[in-house]
Amino acid sequence: SSELTQDPAVSVALGQTVRITCQGDSLRSYYASWYQQKPGQAPVLVIYGKNNRPSGIPDRFSGSSSGNTASLTITGAQAEDEADYYCNSRDSSGNHRGVFGGGTKLTVL
C-alpha cells in the first residue's frame, strides 16, 4: 500500500507533550519525514531519518518509529507549534514515488 494515515486533528495543553502518529506499510522499511505547515506558508522540515532535526528546529521535536507507525512527539508544546503536520515516506512498492499522510491539525490550548 502507498497510503499513510494520520489523525485529522489533535489538541494539547500548553506546555504538555503530544504525539502525532502516521501509519502505513511503507514505514516498515523506510523512515518517515515530518513537516510543519502554518497557514499561508510553505511546509518546513522538522524531523527526518531515524530522529534527526534540521538546524533551527527546537529540540522539543523528536521522532520515533515502530513497525508500521511513525510518531512525531512535541515535548512541552508551545503556542507557536500550532500548525498542520504531515508525514512523508517513499512508496514501498519500488516505483520511486513519494507519499504524504493526510495531515494532522495540532491545536495548542
Next chain:
Amino acid sequence: EVQLVESGGGLIQPGGSLRLSCAASGFTVSSNYMSWVRQAPGKGLEWVSVIYSGGSTYYADSVKGRFTISRDNSKNTLYLQMNSLRAEDTAVYYCARFRLQLWLRSGWFDPWGQGTLVTVSS
C-alpha cells in the same frame, strides 16, 4: 543561502498548458534530486514528481502522461510542464529539494519554495 523560488502560476482554462519554473540558489539543481509537491485549496500535500540527478523522472498516477519535470542546468532551474490541465489540478505547487539516503532508509524534502498558485477554471 539555500533557496527556491517558484514562478509561472496563474489562471488557465481546462485543457490548457502551463509551465512552472523553480529557480534555485545556494546549491546546484543538476547535482540533486528535485521534486514538485502540490496542495489543493484546503487540502493536504500531494507528491507530484521527482527528477533524479542522473535524469530519471517519476510521476504520480494523477499526472502521468500530462506533466513533465525537467531542468535547465545552465539556469540552475527546475521546471514542470503541465498539459491537458483539469480543474482538479488547481493547487499551490511547491518545488523542493529531495534528499535520499537509501542506506539510512531515509528521504526528506528540504528546502521548499514559497509555492505558486495554479487555478484551472473556465
